[in-house]
Amino acid sequence: MAKYLLLKHYRGAPAAVNDVPMDKWTQEEISAHMKYMNDFAARLEQTGEFVDGQALAPEGTFVRYDGEGRPPVTDGPFPETKDLIAGWMVIDVDSYERAVALAGELSAAPGAGGKPIHEWLELRPFLAEPPTVTE
Amino acid sequence: MRELIPEVIGVLVRRGADFAAAEDAVQEALIEALRADPPRDPKGWLVTVAWRRFLDTTRSDAARRRREERVDAEPPPGPAAETDDTLQLYFLCAHPSLSPASAVALTLRAVGGLTTRQIAQAYLVPEATMAQRISRAKRTVAGVRFDQPGDVATVLRVLYLVFNEGYSGDVDLVAEAIRLTRQLAAVVDHPEAAGLLALMLLHHARRAARIAPDGSLVPLAAQDRGRWDTGMIAEGVGILQTALSRDRLGEYQAQAAIAALHADAPTAAETDWVQIVEWYDELVRLTGSPIVRLNRAVAVGEADGARAGLAALAELDEGLPRHTAVAAYLHERAGDHSVAARLYAEAARKAPNLAERDHLTRQAARLNTET
Numbered sequence: 001m002a003k004y005l006l007l008k009h010y011r012g013a014p015a016a017v018n019d020v021p022m023d024k025w026t027q028e029e030i031s032a033h034m035k036y037m038n039d040f041a042a043r044l045e046q047t048g049e050f051v052d053g054q055a056l057a058p059e060g061t062f063v064r065y066d067g068e069g070r071p072p073v074t075d076g077p078f079p080e081t082k083d084l085i086a087g088w089m090v091i092d093v094d095s096y097e098r099a100v101a102l103a104g105e106l107s108a109a110p111g112a113g114g115k116p117i118h119e120w121l122e123l124r125p126f127l128a129e130p131p132t133v134t135e
Numbered sequence: 136m137r138e139l140i141p142e143v144i145g146v147l148v149r150r151g152a153d154f155a156a157a158e159d160a161v162q163e164a165l166i167e168a169l170r171a172d173p174p175r176d177p178k179g180w181l182v183t184v185a186w187r188r189f190l191d192t193t194r195s196d197a198a199r200r201r202r203e204e205r206v207d208a209e210p211p212p213g214p215a216a217e218t219d220d221t222l223q224l225y226f227l228c229a230h231p232s233l234s235p236a237s238a239v240a241l242t243l244r245a246v247g248g249l250t251t252r253q254i255a256q257a258y259l260v261p262e263a264t265m266a267q268r269i270s271r272a273k274r275t276v277a278g279v280r281f282d283q284p285g286d287v288a289t290v291l292r293v294l295y296l297v298f299n300e301g302y303s304g305d306v307d308l309v310a311e312a313i314r315l316t317r318q319l320a321a322v323v324d325h326p327e328a329a330g331l332l333a334l335m336l337l338h339h340a341r342r343a344a345r346i347a348p349d350g351s352l353v354p355l356a357a358q359d360r361g362r363w364d365t366g367m368i369a370e371g372v373g374i375l376q377t378a379l380s381r382d383r384l385g386e387y388q389a390q391a392a393i394a395a396l397h398a399d400a401p402t403a404a405e406t407d408w409v410q411i412v413e414w415y416d417e418l419v420r421l422t423g424s425p426i427v428r429l430n431r432a433v434a435v436g437e438a439d440g441a442r443a444g445l446a447a448l449a450e451l452d453e454g455l456p457r458h459t460a461v462a463a464y465l466h467e468r469a470g471d472h473s474v475a476a477r478l479y480a481e482a483a484r485k486a487p488n489l490a491e492r493d494h495l496t497r498q499a500a501r502l503n504t505e506t
Contacts, residue, residue, distance in 0.1 A: 022496050023480045023496050023500045027497060030493070031351070034349060034350060034351070034493065035349060038350065057485075057487075059485075
């Protein structure tokens with residue numbers, strides 16, 4: 001088994017094919033999208049492949065240490081930052097091929113006009129524990 | 136059996152156990168009770184088993200000597216002590232030296248009798264993290280004497296947090312908060328304890344109507360009022376009226392009064408907004424909270440028209456949580472649909488949770504796609 005992170009971006013990924021923001025969809029299109037996402041996660045729980053899923057607020061803050069006795073420096077949000085993560089799903093699957101297939105399925109979630117969004121999702125393998133057998 | 140926990144911990148403490156050890160022993164006895172046949176005298180059974188557990192874990196001679204001395208000095212438990220024990224346990228678990236998250240966890244475990252695993256699931260943290268939070272909390276209150284009087288207001292804040300911020304898992308935290316508040320209101324003579332219980336019941340009564348079959352939030356005005364739990368509303372209103380008649384108003388009673396006025400309206404259009412604004416004025420006076428002023432602006436918008444609501448909103452800081460969402464709503468009521476759609480979309484980006492974000496996105500989409 002291998003764990004993969006499926007990353008969804010607010011910004012930084014190539015544009016989706018069906019790239020219409022959700023606040024321009026009809027109520028039925030929004031409901032269909034939500035149902036697709038919920039069903040997808042529920043099915044992965046059934047197959048024993050779902051680990052975690054979380055969504056992030058669009059805006060955050062950069063923070064860094066500023067020396068002994070001084071409060072940390074905060075800055076941002078930086079509108080020019082290229083990458084902005086919207087959320088993630090962690091899956092635990094048998095193969096890279098399975099992870100790609102699932103990411104493809106998630107990217108097919110319906111959007112405007114009830115048609116698949118074809119959104120680009122980023123697939124990142126976890127760095128796992130070293131195996132016991134080394135020779 | 137969980138309702139017996141405060142009394143059983145109280146018996147152990149009066150026999151000489153310290154709070155942390157007593158709480159552990161009772162928790163273990165409860166787990167044992169799940170495996171055994173239901174005992175005929177649950178409280179006596181729990182005391183016996185928990186006390187045995189406590190003795191098993193404090194075996195050293197010195198400890199035994201101290202314990203025997205203490206046992207000799209302790210008066211036998213009587214019925215009067217039981218309500219005091221329950222109250223003392225609430226005070227201890229909500230002690231002001233604890234952070235809100237620690238007080239919540241300790242209350243759910245020691246007063247509520249939930250397992251660490253159940254509490255961890257409910258707050259979406261690993262069990263080991265929750266176990267540490269609880270043992271640190273126990274160490275923090277280790278020096279607090281069990282018979283010190285506490286502040287009911289701090290206990291009420293903890294119970295309000297449990298009610299308001301429950302997540303998932305196999306425990307219904309909302310129902311648990313109501314159970315614990317009901318138990319508290321029975322042993323303490325405090326109109327705000329009753330006010331909080333009424334507030335919880337009046338909000339919980341609407342639960343079935345608050346979420347649509349597709350999981351989306353249904354705002355109060357659009358809820359199917361036929362699905363509200365009228366029995367629970369009647370109970371909440373009754374408790375509230377008794378509390379209000381004592382003429383010691385507090386913020387929970389005032390919030391419950393607002394919830395009761397909503398519950399009382401057969402349709403959203405028949406809501407008595409003028410009286411609701413008056414209760415918000417009371418709440419502003421009691422708390423000075425800017426969030427209350429924000430909610431008041433919505434009520435003013437309903438009572439005196441959207442323009443009046445926007446005027447009330449203009450006096451408030453735009454950085455307040457949900458300020459943009461309220462502005463969107465009032466602009467829509469005032470007929471500025473394009474402004475409202477833009478504000479709904481902006482509010483969705485600032486939403487603090489997914490359900491609200493989806494709801495606000497839907498509002499923007501509704502206005503953007505209307506013809």
